[in-house]
Amino acid sequence: MNKRLLLVLLGLGSLTRASVEAQTRTGSIQGVWQVVEVRMPGQNPSTIAIGEPRPNLTIITGKHYSRVQVEAEGPRPVITNVAKATADELRATWGPFVGEAGTYEIKGNVITMRPIAAKNPAAMMPGTFTTWSFKLTGNTLLVTAEGNQNGPVANPVTVKAVRIE
Numbered sequence: 001m002n003k004r005l006l007l008v009l010l011g012l013g014s015l016t017r018a019s020v021e022a023q024t025r026t027g028s029i030q031g032v033w034q035v036v037e038v039r040m041p042g043q044n045p046s047t048i049a050i051g052e053p054r055p056n057l058t059i060i061t062g063k064h065y066s067r068v069q070v071e072a073e074g075p076r077p078v079i080t081n082v083a084k085a086t087a088d089e090l091r092a093t094w095g096p097f098v099g100e101a102g103t104y105e106i107k108g109n110v111i112t113m114r115p116i117a118a119k120n121p122a123a124m125m126p127g128t129f130t131t132w133s134f135k136l137t138g139n140t141l142l143v144t145a146e147g148n149q150n151g152p153v154a155n156p157v158t159v160k161a162v163r164i165e
Helices: 002-023 087-094
Strands: 031-040 046-049 056-060 064-070 097-107 110-118 130-137 140-148 158-163
Touching: none
Parallel strands: none
Antiparallel strands: 031 046, 031 056, 031 158, 056 064, 064 097, 097 110, 110 130, 130 140, 140 158
């Protein structure tokens, strides 16, 4: 009986240690990330630094991702009564919010993301995907838009994120 208990405890210890190691894999994009900068090319290139508090979070597990972000340049209005809100008030509050979750796969330095649930219903259509090239340096991840189901991106945005967990 004592040998069985010892084997169970050793097994649980191994699983816990493996789980902690998997959560903090060096050289892996798995983790929790926050965008700190967005670079937009084109005729009027610009770089947006995302200050504190950073209104975004991306979580990447072994096979799935989830991301939420606010893309407003200032505070969004708080709607006290949604039933009485105007269309403009609703757009100002909820328009700049992005939410998406799905699966991903990596081949080389390209990640292909396939949304399962998204604020934008068009992102959930069958066959929808986005591809991004990426470079991981320590706890900094640079991803550059490559394409989607419609073909290559004309002016690929580059996003810089830092690992927070």
